[in-house]
Amino acid sequence: MASIITTGELTHVAIGDFHTEAGATLPNVTIAYQAWGNYTGDNLILVEHALTGDSNVAEWWADMLGPGKALDTNTYCIVCTNALGGCKGSTGPSSPDPTGTPWGSRFPALSVRDLVDVEKQFLSTLGITKVHAVLGGSMGGARALEWSLMHPTMLRGALVMAVSARASAWQIGIQTAQIDAIEQDPNWHGGDYYATEAPLRGLAAARRIAHLTYRGELEIDERFGTDPQQGENPLGTHRSSTQRFAVQSYLEHQGLKLTKRFDAGSYVTLTEALNRHDIGRGRGGLNKALGASTVPTMIAGVDTDILYPYHQQEHLSRNLGNLIAMAKISSPVGHDAFLTESRQVDRIIRRFLLLVNQEIEDDRLFLHHKEN
């Protein structure tokens, strides 16, 4: 039996050298993970977190994970690794290289496929060869989708939420604007700032732009409208950065919050991985790649998502080789609804797991029938 620690504690695993899709090598990679629920050998569900998310599913999807919940820890063993390139325990730009110096600018560029491959290598290290299901939203959805294409025989199902078959030019554009905001911070130093002050100002600016793509304009407008920030007057005779609209203060707060929990180098690395997301690369194009998919896959999207508009999930659904279901989350919240609309996401995950289990049962009956 594989040696997986299911107490929910953050655990670090050394998985050896890792070779990236583009041809770089990262020596002595560590992957940090958390897991919950008893592992029985065929009940592992891999949850994939989003860009600045982490392995602590019990926190960011608190309504989903637990006994009797959609990700039922009485039935399943739920595993979530921290993405390679991040800053939550897995190797990233802020990690020391073999000489002890943080990688910084020498950290290689990653693709979504690299994030999947390194996770496969992590599972192999633990002795795990079968995954019941993989699921996630946004960058997590991109990884779930690549999992289903890269290692179809390891999986019985994939749930892909709020993502597309590849980065759109608009996404690359807005994501590059975020990277640029970080690069323009004088503290960035090309990524080699770990011995000096961090580019917090740039990271906050990047997050502010990103947040406006994560949230629907209806939701933000309902909350803030043109209200002034309390005690400030944004309509004075001269513009002033201390006299703000409420939404300005809110977005500055969102930016500041991120700087307290995330590293700018990791933000750039993982944003770049999203720029490189393209399931068609080397597979004869998007639709051929999707058509060749064999893993039972469910697609979900958000009706008001401007970052990954719903037509992108419709495109996935139309072209996937083994689509088992499609679901639309209806919400004013936009992209982030896969994190915030608990009731709808709960139903989606339950339906997905039911369908996957039905498929497994159907296959079993069919094989039994053939054998007789």
Place this chain on the structure above:
Amino acid sequence: MASIITTGELTHVAIGDFHTEAGATLPNVTIAYQAWGNYTGDNLILVEHALTGDSNVAEWWADMLGPGKALDTNTYCIVCTNALGGCKGSTGPSSPDPTGTPWGSRFPALSVRDLVDVEKQFLSTLGITKVHAVLGGSMGGARALEWSLMHPTMLRGALVMAVSARASAWQIGIQTAQIDAIEQDPNWHGGDYYATEAPLRGLAAARRIAHLTYRGELEIDERFGTDPQQGENPLGTHRSSTQRFAVQSYLEHQGLKLTKRFDAGSYVTLTEALNRHDIGRGRGGLNKALGASTVPTMIAGVDTDILYPYHQQEHLSRNLGNLIAMAKISSPVGHDAFLTESRQVDRIIRRFLLLVNQEIEDDRLFLHHKEN
């Protein structure tokens, strides 16, 4: 007869001191304008340009302006002023104050109402008291809408395109991110950079963000997708700002282009005016302000606009006191479609002017009938 020069040449008019809505005073304001078509006293159409637009309607709306075109210079006198706060001949942050020093940080904050008021003052200076119609898109639409509310008895009709009744929180958020990108440029110096190097890097970054709100994701994706920029490899072992996707190069080019024709201080001033756009301010709220409108008004929007989504134009239409028509521009282009979809905009302007002229005729017949 008013002294209006209709040769299409850029003409400067000194209009005296101007008092802003917030209570500042700008001494000795100049407004620069261009005009085409013979002025007969009751045939003046005021065209309002967008944020970084200018008075040269013959250039940016070449398909609209001319003999026999929708803005028919055989029938109408078309006038367009350069916005106060801009950098195209009217007084702005780069203009000298009375001591000869550029205004810079001392230039007052403007509202959309200020842009309208100063235009009214400009017309008064020329001896013009009647406007046949006012029309524009985006910031031009905001000005056309405020014109119809501030000076209803001067107007016979307003065509308001691709704008809203007030800035949404999302708009304020994304516009503030642009202002921030400029302020973070070390060359900005609080706005007092006219004797030193201009914050071109920041202005380009602002434009890049803005451009992604002006263009629909479908259009950008159709043009660029995940293509690499010719001769560059954005998928190498390490990220590099010289190895780009085609869309990155395109957006950098858009940013660079703007720095060659627009001033950062003007960009900040006019963006801030859009942040302050709120027709409900001091009028008992949005819907009361709209309901009280008496000017025959046509509303147009773009189905794929993410900056001023179509539901905002539907809101205007539902609540305006004297709506004469509503039109939807269908285009993958997004917000900028009011500039690019010439055939549809041509029809909208023609229909608008027809309806305005019908209203005038109806009023004439009604009055004639009453008198007999």
